[in-house]
Amino acid sequence: MALNTSPVTPPQPQTSGLSAAVNALRTFTNSLGSKGYLFVVGALVLAVGSVLSPYFMTSRNLIAVLITASVVSVLAVGQYLVIVTGGIDLSVGAVAALSSVTVGLALQAGVSWPLALLLALLVAGFVGVFNGLMIIYGGITPFIVTLAMMSIARGVAYILQTGRQVAIDDQGFLSAFTADLGPLPAPVVIAMIVMIVLAVTMSQTRYGRRLFAIGGNPDAARLSGLPIKRDIVGAYFCSSLLAGLGGVMIAAQLTEGSAIIGEGYELNAIAAVVVGGASLFGGTGDPISAVLGGLIIAVILNIMDLLGIQAQPQLIVKGAVILLAVLFTSGVGNKLPGAIRKLVFQKRYTGKGSDLPSEGKEKEKIDAAK
């Protein structure tokens, strides 16, 4: 019996061990879905960072990364709400700037900070409702509406700021948005609360389910009698509201409101969402993955800064990370090696008039025999 079984088990301890580990890892990540890759990539990035820089794993650095990522995380969660419906919101960076100037001017005018905050969020929310109404009732695509709003909101922020610095020295406001809440700084806590609330909303409420339905199949959602118009306006409202909150958070961190902040935030937020595994066609993903996606980008940029890598290579690395992450979180990355193999073999053998390698060899043998 033993003699019969021994040849069946190939004696390749090292290769099989490695391949078994890779397979086990692949199985594990597959079982976790798109989040699995995010966790694996995140763990790899953390490991690489701690090897490359002695400062990386210090609490000071990690807190700094979390604070930096908190604003984009809040924007990414809002952006996700829009993307899951199959839309896009390009105005979030400009809305963040507008709300930062609004809160700064209100505080300078002597308004109490909770009221100033409310005013900034109202302005941001109004922009979101405007976007939603223009998309639903104006029949204009989200890309165009929010592109136009990006310009309008930024322009209004410039006009309100009138070229001067809008300094913020209201201590109540500053401590509410920058002080430590327990072991974590306020911006990180705010980002976590936003992420958890929206994650629960998306997975546990009817509104969340409806947003998935709208993004997954808008026609089916409409025929099912779902309140599509109201839900889409709601999604843009939430996106702008969170952009406004992000603007207030960055204003507190900078101690000033400024019309020039938030440039490129819309693209950072979109990148975070897609790295998190959401499809720009809608109907997929989740807010937690969007935040994880943003965190991975922020950590990679942090490592490169710690290593003193120049700005130009950083751009290349950032772009490559986004592409790779999207490949793997979307599941295409799994199939990629197989697809490349197939492509190579197809090229090799189709030139000889056959699709299959074995068929090609057989044909050669027959030709030779003739």
Added chain:
Amino acid sequence: MLTKRATRFALISSLAAATMIVATGCSGSAPAATPSSNERGLIGISMRFIAGNSWLSTMSDGAVKSGKAKGYTMEAVDAQGSAQTQIQQMRTFINKGAKAIIIEPVGDRNVASGIEAAKTAGIPVVVVNDRVSEELAKQVACNVHDDGEATAALVGEKAAAAAVAKKGENSTINLYIQALFPQELVTESREKGFMAGWEKYMAQHPGVKTKRIPNNYGEALPDKTLAAMRNVLAGNPDIDVVFNQTDVVMPAVTEALKGSGLMDQQGNTKVVIAGFDGGMDVIKSMSTNPSSPVVADGLNQPALQAGYAVDEAIAAVAGKPTGKCSGSPATRVLPALAVTPQDASKYVTDSLAFAGEE
């Protein structure tokens, strides 16, 4: 169906109208022509940017104020970073019968056809702040600009003196430059100038070693600077000197220092800070605090540059040279100036966002 369309049309129209009204009704700061002061004629000003750039809008406002005070109608327009737009604006000024045109050029060669058109029409052109190619510079009445490198050298020298005073002889000083843009002329000239001034001072202090921390770029945006500074400070907690290349982002620099524990909430720090551009808030804080962490700030005086440009334009119109624009190409250079906490009060004014006026 008709009702739906009508509702949609009414909604779009009313929202668009409301936006336009809000936008135009609030545009208090935009400089524009004042026909009532049209006694000596129009001088057109085409700026690379006005909206979104407080330094250039200070320059634009300074030119309008200066020209109006001298009896001219001033019209400032924003080219929004587009050479085509700037050329079109120059042609419009020519068609309007402008006496002279001042440009803050979009590129060093891109606006050649605009300058050529003005030359053909017999209208003098003055170039201010940014420079055009030597060939084009020879075709204009005067080129007015600051000497960023020389100003940065003064800042570097003063920063070096403050750093040595703090750290002592036979020490190692960790120097970091919070830069603007990678591979960009202004960024590089400020860095070059600062390092020239720094090394000039350090040549007299051979016991002091300078360790450069690689530059990071904030693109003159406060939020990007804050993120960049946080990362740099996390990796370099023993930083001694920060040269911040523009005061526009000084709040971000100080907040990053506070966040890293290198500055307390009252603004006290062992880190020596040097700035540039003469941001009024920085100048004010220097003037009120003799032991300010900002030990020097380079002034490029946008409003004063604008005033010089207006003077040269008027001189060219009148055919009476000021005698201050000389050489080939004809050039008038703003004297290099670096402010310290001791003399900052001389430059404080509430009417300007950046220090320096006529």
